[in-house]
Amino acid sequence: MLWKRLYGDNIWAQCSEELEGLNKDFRKMLGEHAEFKTLNLKDILTASDGTKKLEDGLVIETVLIPCERGRNTVCISSQVGCAMNCRFCYTGR
Structure with missing residues (x-):
């Protein structure tokens, strides 16, 4: 699900808030610990x-x-x- 939200359907998420459909706590954790860079x-x-x-x-x-x-x-x-x-x-x- 994370892969699909990051790259699927030409989404190319730039931040954790763009990862719709994922658990709210999981998105928060990603925002705190992961970098979204192109x-x-x-x-x-x-x-x-x-x-x-x-x-x-x-x-x-x-x-x-x-x-x-x-x-x-x-x-x-x-x-x-x-x-x-x-x-x-x-x-x-």
Whole structure:
């Protein structure tokens, strides 16, 4: 339910008061302990195979990997310089 209230139906909540449908006490707790920030995209790097690396320059790096079957895979690292060392991703190298 929280995911749906944060991102579903193009809501993109900016504060806990915008999370309609959630328990009042839960919304209050979120307002006290969670930050609602929007990412500011700094750069998009596109590889020859259509893979795109999106980064904000500070907090996260995201890789969008297109699939021939018409779907996408998204890898979101929790930090710039993720150490998972996935074969398809340059971040860990």
